[in-house]
Amino acid sequence: MGTWDIGPFDNDTAADFAGDLDEAPMEQREPMIRKALERAVHLADHLVTPDAERAVAAAALVAAQHPDGEPACSNYGPSEPLPVLPADLRTLAIDALDHVVAERSEIAELWDEAREGPKWRRDVARLRAVLAPRIPPQEEARFEN
Template structure:
């Protein structure tokens, strides 16, 4: 895997996504992101590493537009502006990220064997939690009553 760090665009496949988005017309970028997320959210079988890497990058771009999200700060990410993404992409990104860290993910398996595997998983979870925050334990107890 051509990976140099744990960030969403810190691998060859994701860097290519950034380049592809920069080369695409503004009106095509949302459908490109949607296609990447759909492919990862509903894998036919095992989620292959390149599809998972693309999904993490696409999800990071969706997260960047969330009020609680952080901008994508990578020289390998797209430099051209993204269109305003529709709200339904947030749930699609959550579903894709869930698959990325699942037992069916080749990328999760590869990172599971890496020294920074736990940090990578935390980074992916952090992205997911911006879009679908976990219920704090206090509030969870209130729902059980």
């Protein structure tokens, strides 16, 4: 595995994905991000590491456009601008991240065996939290009544 840290772009696959986005025409960038997320969500069997790495990178790009999101990694993430991503990608990114950390995910198995595994899981959970912020208890009660 060509991985040097836990960040969304800290592996060869995600860095290559960022390079592919930079080389693509602007109108193809959103479909590329969508495809990476959909692939992680719609695989019927075991989610392989490269697909999971691309999905985490794509989710990080979606989260970066959220007001509470952090910018994508400047060293290994895309250096070219992205279009404004549609809001429906948030839900797709949440689903993809859920598959990335699920039992049938090769990358989750690999990280669970690594010393930095808990830190990686927290990083993925932080990305997910940006995309699906928790409803404060007082708001939650309002929806239940």
